[in-house]
Amino acid sequence: EVQLVQSGAEVKKPGExxxxxxxxSGYSFTSYWIGWVRQMPGKGLEWMGIIYPGDSDxxxxxxFQGQVTISADKSISTAYLQWSSLKASDTAMYYCAxxxxxxxxxxxxYWGQGTLVTVSS
Amino acid sequence: DIQMTQSPSSVSASVGxxxxxxxxxxxxxxxWLAWYQQKPGKAPKLLIYAASSLQSGVPSRFSGSGSGTDFxxxxxxxQPEDFATYYCQQSYSTPYTFGQGTKLEIK
Numbered sequence: 001e002v003q004l005v006q007s008g009a010e011v012k013k014p015g016e017x018x019x020x021x022x023x024x025s026g027y028s029f030t031s032y033w034i035g036w037v038r039q040m041p042g043k044g045l046e047w048m049g050i051i052y053p054g055d056s057d058x059x060x061x062x063x064f065q066g067q068v069t070i071s072a073d074k075s076i077s078t079a080y081l082q083w084s085s086l087k088a089s090d091t092a093m094y095y096c097a098x099x100x101x102x103x104x105x106x107x108x109x110y111w112g113q114g115t116l117v118t119v120s121s
Numbered sequence: 122d123i124q125m126t127q128s129p130s131s132v133s134a135s136v137g138x139x140x141x142x143x144x145x146x147x148x149x150x151x152x153w154l155a156w157y158q159q160k161p162g163k164a165p166k167l168l169i170y171a172a173s174s175l176q177s178g179v180p181s182r183f184s185g186s187g188s189g190t191d192f193x194x195x196x197x198x199x200q201p202e203d204f205a206t207y208y209c210q211q212s213y214s215t216p217y218t219f220g221q222g223t224k225l226e227i228k
Contacts, residue, residue, distance in 0.1 A: 061216035106212035
């Protein structure tokens with residue numbers, strides 16, 4: 001069974017660093033891209049970026065480039081999203097999702113349960 | 122970036138109604154479009170991919186159509202469990218942008 005399990009909720013102060021994780025199981029982790037999606041409280045979905053764990057090729061949305069770092073450790077089938085200096089505006093739910101190809105298109109078929117990040121002084 | 126615009130932003134409907142949600146891309150994306158359903162406190166769930174292909178396990182009352190810049194998601198006969206927020210997403214080019222969402226509410 002394919003699963004993406006994300007790390008637990010975090011409460012941080014502005015300026016602190018943070019790394020959240022997304023562990024894949026039930027499939028070949030190195031063969032599929034993993035994307036990250038932000039959802040701010042009461043708002044819609046925002047696509048942040050994507051990584052191919054096989055070789056760590058990474059693409060960022062311009063809106064998030066330089067604001068976060070996406071990485072992966074294929075030895076433990078885990079993708080990461082990290083911040084070096086959090087802001088209150090980073091308060092959101094963050095989802096990871098697996099990208100596959102189907103019928104000539106890409107789709108995100110399995111999603112993690114989400115990690116709630118709260119940044120408050 | 123490709124902009125995705127959904128309409129309406131919200132819609133009220135009754136059980137048994139037929140509902141159509143529209144998504145427009147700012148440039149042609151062929152059929153590189155997916156639809157997701159999200160319920161409060163839950164992760165999005167894939168409904169439709171490649172504009173019109175039904176994801177395994179999704180009820181057949183959901184259907185998608187369109188190509189190029191204009192797409193629709195149709196729910197043929199609303200069930201109580203369908204009241205949720207729906208998002209379109211293009212995967213033609215990164216960043217894989219989402220529409221702003223359509224909230225489907227009970228009338």
